[in-house]
Amino acid sequence: MSPSSSRRLDGKALIVSGASSGIGAAAARLFSAAGAKIVAVGRDSARLAALLEDLRASGGEAVTVSGDVAGADTARRAVDAAVSTFGGLDGAFNNAGITGDMAAVEDLPPEQWDRVIATNLTGAFHAAQAQIPALTARGGGALVFTSTFVGHTVGFPGMAAYAASKAGLLGLTQVIAAEGGPRRIRANVLMPGGTDTPMGQAVAHTPEIRQHVEGLHALKRIAAPEEIARAALFLLSDDASFVTGTALMADGGVSICRS
Numbered sequence: 001m002s003p004s005s006s007r008r009l010d011g012k013a014l015i016v017s018g019a020s021s022g023i024g025a026a027a028a029r030l031f032s033a034a035g036a037k038i039v040a041v042g043r044d045s046a047r048l049a050a051l052l053e054d055l056r057a058s059g060g061e062a063v064t065v066s067g068d069v070a071g072a073d074t075a076r077r078a079v080d081a082a083v084s085t086f087g088g089l090d091g092a093f094n095n096a097g098i099t100g101d102m103a104a105v106e107d108l109p110p111e112q113w114d115r116v117i118a119t120n121l122t123g124a125f126h127a128a129q130a131q132i133p134a135l136t137a138r139g140g141g142a143l144v145f146t147s148t149f150v151g152h153t154v155g156f157p158g159m160a161a162y163a164a165s166k167a168g169l170l171g172l173t174q175v176i177a178a179e180g181g182p183r184r185i186r187a188n189v190l191m192p193g194g195t196d197t198p199m200g201q202a203v204a205h206t207p208e209i210r211q212h213v214e215g216l217h218a219l220k221r222i223a224a225p226e227e228i229a230r231a232a233l234f235l236l237s238d239d240a241s242f243v244t245g246t247a248l249m250a251d252g253g254v255s256i257c258r259s
Ligand SMILES: NC(=O)c1ccc[n+]([C@@H]2O[C@H](COP(=O)([O-])OP(=O)(O)OC[C@H]3O[C@@H](n4cnc5c(N)ncnc54)[C@H](OP(=O)(O)O)[C@@H]3O)[C@@H](O)[C@H]2O)c1
Pocket: 017, 018, 019, 020, 021, 022, 023, 024, 041, 042, 043, 044, 045, 047, 067, 068, 069, 070, 095, 096, 097, 098, 099, 119, 146, 147, 148, 149, 191, 192, 193, 194, 195, 196, 197, 198, 199, 200, 201
């Protein structure tokens, strides 16, 4: 049985941020096929509307919330949508993120630093702050935050704000897991390797850079977005019922490869 047909998320109401593109869009489709009801979050309402149409056409239940994850208001509206439309919240894939412009630390404009931290790290905090009470009211649930290998096992030049924001998610997640454990709330970080999305394509923007990035991975390729979505599905599902406070690397071996 394929993961999408196994209904491993049957009936769960899940928020997916960054659902308008890449990993988040693949996750929204996969989770929906696995039986979840989706609150799809992003800024691009046209792409969210197209996703919504697809999910509903495939028999899924979904709603969209357009907004900037850097603001607490978007996080609250997403939780409100889950509660008012689906009767509660069972989990979230807090996945929206940006790399920001590439620049060495000494050249990085502080406003660029602020924007990346606000989106990737403060946005995750706002999401968790809005989601935890709803999960508590539900008697438990699962949160997954999308980090990366950059800033964890690889110091990638030019990506200071991105690396710092994503490394910060590990600390945030550990605390949420410790605080939420007694209330049956699990929290984990997902660490993808290079993934073939608009973000991945922007980083590997020439054939030479793409070949170089692929070669950094033990598998000598980057991931399809669905491969990362499958790892997120595992962490959100009851298959991961004893997995909390940890980081799952779905990174094609980029963290261990020296060849
Ligand atoms: N691709 C890779 O190689 C790779 C590797 C490791 C980790 N990751 C992480 O995986 C996650 C998904 O990235 P992706 O590769 O799928 O990139 P992507 O295709 O560029 O998608 C990023 C998503 O995040 C949303 N987003 C960005 N800023 C937002 C904001 N301020 N408010 C609301 N939504 C926002 C975008 O939606 P809108 O445009 O509609 O706002 C989009 O849906 C990111 O956290 C990224 O850091 C990616």
